[in-house]
Structures are given as C-alpha cells and as structure tokens.
Amino acid sequence: xxxLSQKKELIGTVVEVKLLATNSTLFDLCFSEFERIEKTxxxxxxxxxxxxxxxxxxxxxxxxxxxxxxxxxxxxxxxxTEGNFDITVKSIxxxxxxxxxxxxKKKDERKQEISHEKEIEIMQKEKKVKLNKEIDFGGFGxxxxxxxxxxxxxxxxxxxxxxxxxxxxxxxxxxxxxxxAILLEHPEDSSRAIGxxxxxxxxxxxxxxxxxxxGKYHHLINMKTREPAKGVKxxxxxxxxxxxxxxxxxxxxxxxxxxxxxxxxxxxVEVLIVSDTNKMYQSSGFDAEIFW
Amino acid sequence: xxKYFLVLLIVGLIxxxxxxxxxxxxxxxxxxxxxxxxxxxxxETPESGEENTTMKKEEDFKPEAENKTGMEKTEExxxxxxxxxxxxxxxxxxxxxGSETVEMTVVVKNDIIEGxxxxxxxxxxxxxxxxxxxxxxxxPDLVLGKKIDELDLPKNVGGSSLTTAAxxxxxxxxxxxx
Numbered sequence: 001x002x003x004l005s006q007k008k009e010l011i012g013t014v015v016e017v018k019l020l021a022t023n024s025t026l027f028d029l030c031f032s033e034f035e036r037i038e039k040t041x042x043x044x045x046x047x048x049x050x051x052x053x054x055x056x057x058x059x060x061x062x063x064x065x066x067x068x069x070x071x072x073x074x075x076x077x078x079x080x081t082e083g084n085f086d087i088t089v090k091s092i093x094x095x096x097x098x099x100x101x102x103x104x105k106k107k108d109e110r111k112q113e114i115s116h117e118k119e120i121e122i123m124q125k126e127k128k129v130k131l132n133k134e135i136d137f138g139g140f141g142x143x144x145x146x147x148x149x150x151x152x153x154x155x156x157x158x159x160x161x162x163x164x165x166x167x168x169x170x171x172x173x174x175x176x177x178x179x180x181a182i183l184l185e186h187p188e189d190s191s192r193a194i195g196x197x198x199x200x201x202x203x204x205x206x207x208x209x210x211x212x213x214x215g216k217y218h219h220l221i222n223m224k225t226r227e228p229a230k231g232v233k234x235x236x237x238x239x240x241x242x243x244x245x246x247x248x249x250x251x252x253x254x255x256x257x258x259x260x261x262x263x264x265x266x267x268x269v270e271v272l273i274v275s276d277t278n279k280m281y282q283s284s285g286f287d288a289e290i291f292w
Numbered sequence: 293x294x295k296y297f298l299v300l301l302i303v304g305l306i307x308x309x310x311x312x313x314x315x316x317x318x319x320x321x322x323x324x325x326x327x328x329x330x331x332x333x334x335x336e337t338p339e340s341g342e343e344n345t346t347m348k349k350e351e352d353f354k355p356e357a358e359n360k361t362g363m364e365k366t367e368e369x370x371x372x373x374x375x376x377x378x379x380x381x382x383x384x385x386x387x388x389x390g391s392e393t394v395e396m397t398v399v400v401k402n403d404i405i406e407g408x409x410x411x412x413x414x415x416x417x418x419x420x421x422x423x424x425x426x427x428x429x430x431x432p433d434l435v436l437g438k439k440i441d442e443l444d445l446p447k448n449v450g451g452s453s454l455t456t457a458a459x460x461x462x463x464x465x466x467x468x469x470x
Contacts, residue, residue, distance in 0.1 A: 025399050025406045028378040032397065033409065040414065049414055064414045065421045127418055155432050156407045 001177065010034040011145055012044070012138075013166025020177075023158050030149050030163070037145045041070070041137050054134040060121075063129045070137065070144065071129055072122060073243065077140070081251035082263060083224070085140070088119045088133040143205060143246025146170040150242065167206045170242050171199040184288065187234035187274060195272070197288035199238075205245035207253040208234040222254045231256035236272040237264075238286060244268065257281075373441035374470045376401045382413065385458040392420045394455065396462050398440070405435045405443075410459075426450035431459070441467050 002021040007014055008031050017030045041050045053061055063071075074087040121130040137144070142165040150170050153161050160174035171180035179200055183193035187208045197204070209228070222229040235253045239245040248269050252260040257275040264271045270285040280292060380397040392413070399407030410428040412421045430450030435443060440463060449456040 023406075025376075025378070025401045029397060029399055029407045029409055032378070032380065036395075036411065064416070065412075065418060067414075152409055155428070157432065157436055 006031070008034070011038045011042070011142060011165060013142065015166070016162075016164040017149075018162035019158065020160055023161075026153065026156060026158065029152060029156070033149050033152050034145055034165070037141070037148060040064075040066075041141055041144075043134075043136050043138070050135070050137065053129065053131055057131055057134070060123070060128045060130045063127060065127060068122060068124065068127050068129060071120060071135070072124070074135070074137075074140070075120060075122075077247045077251070080267065081248065081255075084222075084251035084255045084263065085247050087135040087137060087139065089136055089139065139250040140243050140247040142166060142168040143203065143242035143244070146203060146242030146246075168203070168242060168246050169199060169205075170203045172201045184236055184272070185234075194234075194274070194292045195288045195290040197238075197286075202238055202240060203242040203245040204236060204238050205242070205249040206234065206236045207232075207249040222256070229254040229256065231258075231276055232260060232273060233276045233278070234274045235260070236286070236288075238270040239268060373403050373439070373467050374400055377470075378407075379466055379470070381462060383458050383462050385454055387420075387454055390417075392416055392454075394420075394424055394458065396459060398463065398466065400440055400466075403439050403441060405438055405440050408432060408435060410455075423450075423452045424455055427452040427455040427459075 003018050004021050004024050004027075005016060005018045006027045007016045009015070010031065011034055015031070015034050017027055019026060038048075039045060040048055042048050043050055043054065045051060049064060049067055053063065053067070071087070074085075077085045078087075119131075119133045120135065121132075122128070145165055146163050146168055147170070149163050150161075150172075153163075159172060160177045162171040162180050163169065167185065169182060171182070173179045179198045182197050182199050182204055184195040184197065185206065185208070186192040186194050232253050235249050237245050237249040237252065239248060248264075248267050252264055252267075252269075252271060252273065255263050257273060257279065260273055261271075261281050264273070264283065270283045270287075271281070272283075272286050272288060272290075273281045274292075275281075280290075282288070282290070378397060378399045380395065382393050383396050384391050384393045393416070394413060395409075395411040397407075397409040397411075398405060408431060410424060410431065412424045416424070427450040434445055434449060443460070443463060445456060445460055447453055447456060449459075
C-alpha cells in the first residue's frame with residue numbers, strides 16, 4: 001500500500017511524518033500536536049509555559065500536569081545518567097551564545113543564578129514547581145514530542161507510521177507492511193550513511209554536533225566541565241520510548257566515548273558510538289548493518 | 293406497398309424520436325433525485341442484439357466513484373453533512389465550581405470521523421486533567437469510523453458526563469456550521 005510523507009519546520013527542526021495513503025487525513029493532527037508542544041515548551045518562545053516559569057526563579061509557581069511530569073522525569077533522568085543529563089544546562093548554553101536571539105557570541109559574565117542546594121523543587125500534589133535555575137527541554141523535547149504523536153496515532157487506531165523529528169525517530173510497522181529501514185547519517189557528511197537498521201515499535205535517537213555548531217562550540221554540554229562535550233563524533237541510541245532515546249543519546253554523548261560506553265551498560269538502551277578518533281562501539285543488541 | 297412502408301418508416305421515426313426524448317427527460321429527473329444507476333445506463337446500447345442488457349462487460353466493473361458523473365459528484369458534496377477537514381476549537385464548559393477549557397480536534401472525511409484529539413488546557417484543574425484523560429481513552433472506540441451526524445454517544449464517556457456533553461455540543465455545532 002502507498003505511503004505518503006509530509007514535512008514541516010517545527011520544534012526547531014524539520015519534522016517528517018509518514019502514513020499509509022488511507023490514513024493521510026491524520027497528517028494535520030500530528031503536526032498540530034508538534035505545534036502545541038513547541039508553543040508550550042520552547043525556551044525560544046517568550047510566552048511559552050516554560051519561558052514564564054524561567055522568568056520567576058526562587059518562587060513556587062503553579063504548572064500544568066504535563067509540565068510537572070516532564071520536570072519530574074528530567075530529575076529522574078539526571079540521577080539515572082549520573083548527572084550527564086541536566087535540564088539546568090540553559091544558562092551555560094546562553095553564556096556560550098546559544099540564546100533566545102541566537103547571538104552565537106560568548107558572554108563575558110556568567111548570568112546571576114540563585115544558589116540553592118536543590119536546583120528544582122516540586123510539590124506533586126499541589127502541582128507546583130520552584131525553579132532555582134532556568135531550565136531547558138532541548139535535551140529530551142524532541143523525544144517527548146515523538147511519544148505524544150505516537151500515542152495520538154495509536155489512539156486513532158493507526159499501526160503503521162514513521163515520525164522523524166530532526167533525526168529522532170519513532171517507527172512502527174503493521175504486520176502486513178514492509179518494516180521501516182532507517183539509514184544512520186554520517187557525522188561529517190549528511191549525504192552519506194554509516195549504516196542501516198530496521199525499526200519497529202522502538203525509538204532511535206542520534207546526537208551529533210554537526211547540525212548545531214557555532215565557532216568552536218556546539219550545543220551538547222558536558223555538565224562537569226560546563227563546556228561543549230568532547231570525545232564523541234556521533235551516537236545512535238535505541239530505546240522503547242522517544243523521551244528515553246533522546247535523553248540517553250544526549251547524556252551518553254556528553255559523557256564522552258569511554259565513560260559513555262560504561263554508562264550505556266547501566267541504561268535500558270542499545271547503542272552505536274563513534275569516537276572523535278573514529279573508533280566505533282556497537283552494543284550487542286544494536287542490530288544494524290554497518291557500512292563504515 | 294412502397295408508400296405503405298414509407299408511411300410506416302416515418303411514423304416509426306417520429307415515435308422513436310418522441311420516445312427517446314421521454315427517456316432523456318426521465319433520466320434527467322432521476323439524476324436530480326440522485327437515483328440514477330450507472331450500471332443500467334452503461335448497458336443501454338449493446339453492441340449486438342445477443343447481449344443481455346442486464347449483464348455487465350468486464351470494463352464496466354469500475355470502482356463506484358469512477359463511474360459517477362460530474363453532477364453526481366457535486367450532489368454528493370452538497371449532500372455531505374460537513375466538509376472534509378481537520379476542525380479544532382477550544383471548548384469551554386462549566387462545572388460545579390468554575391469553568392474548564394479543552395481543545396477538541398476532529399478529522400472528518402466523507403462525513404466519517406477519521407481522527408480525534410482532546411487536550412486539556414494548560415491551566416486545567418488536576419481533577420479535570422484526569423477526567424479528560426479517561427474520556428480521551430474511551431472516545432475513539434465510540435466515534436472512529438462513525439458518521440459524524442449519526443453519533444450515538446452515551447451520556448457518560450470514560451467517566452465524564454460534562455466533557456461528553458461538551459464534545460456532543462461541539463460536534464453538533466460543527467455539523468450545523470460547516
């Protein structure tokens with residue numbers, strides 16, 4: 001059966017959705033969910049719920065259930081990744097020039113931050129949050145959006161689909177259809193692939209600094225050195241959900257090659273990691289055909 | 293004799309022409325009423341006398357839509373309860389201690405509901421969010437693949453009577469306005 005594809009620029013990247021021709025009426029539904037997520041959680045949109053929270057540090061604020069869930073999840077991921085995934089990375093990115101106005105200029109003085117033992121506090125029952133540092137969902141926002149659109153499609157009884165948000169993919173094949181084959185992009189040449197993998201009811205996320213680089217900097221920050229991470233050229237992570245794949249690919253990239261391999265063994269993921277000296281690590285369950 | 297045949301031929305031609313005109317008018321009337329059957333029409337002029345007019349040639353077995361005339365297609369569009377499309381609206385409704393806003397999206401094609409999405413507003417009360425989640429889980433089985441103007445929803449879908457009433461009202465309004 002024919003598969004149709006539609007693309008739109010959303011959540012700071014190009015989003016592509018593929019559906020069977022018989023389900024093509026649902027493209028708008030998918031893109032409107034991406035739009036909702038962007039309007040709510042983008043730090044680049046001044047009146048997003050996230051931007052409003054970031055404006056008032058050190059005070060309890062009421063937040064939506066979804067926002068509380070996301071922040072709670074981020075705290076859980078920080079623990080699981082031994083601090084390599086951290087949504088309080090925003091001030092570092094701003095200082096390096098990856099800010100709301102895309103100045104791409106490093107600032108001389110670090111932004112004032114209220115110093116507290118806990119960077120984020122949550123009152124689950126009251127649905128309140130207190131931020132002591134500004135936060136950014138760039139490390140797992142695309143994965144979260146994939147999960148939301150996937151849920152939306154499945155609630156509407158769609159079992160054959162492919163959703164790609166700038167390299168973070170969730171795909172599911174109906175038993176009567178061809179499985180989705182995904183090419184793994186070469187970290188230095190986007191026109192080439194280093195491998196191919198079939199994806200069914202799983203998420204694949206890739207992290208590489210080649211798409212968001214300015215000067216000697218990129219957007220994947222090592223939280224220990226507070227500088228752009230070094231040691232890894234590209235990483236591909238497979239996990240059950242989009243938010244896990246996105247989070248863990250960010251965390252493993254920033255951990256560096258050796259530490260990233262060790263950390264990946266403690267997480268529910270399969271990985272392919274390419275070091276900046278072109279060494280490659282492929283976990284036993286990362287079932288890809290590699291051309292490298 | 294020749295004259296007799298000539299008179300018969302002229303009378304025959306006149307009757308033939310009048311009869312053909314009547315059929316044409318009747319067909320037009322049927323088309324107006326949307327009752328014309330294409331399969332009957334395509335067999336009106338058999339190539340040989342042996343061909344049974346009720347039998348269909350292989351090439352006549354086309355999908356229904358392909359066999360329809362332009363007029364019939366236009367009539368179908370006019371007869372739809374609602375134009376095809378994706379409809380989204382923030383629907384506000386009252387409950388015992390205030391009001392809530394829920395974004396409701398319905399995808400319709402040929403009057404059939406093909407997709408839905410229900411999202412509570414960002415400021416929705418915690419209890420509302422849980423209730424709307426129950427409604428959203430239960431709704432697809434009741435509406436997907438159903439005609440939008442023939443929905444028969446219970447009063448309480450997934451434990452939420454107020455959200456159900458709001459959805460019913462939204463759908464009725466959509467059909468009225470589109």
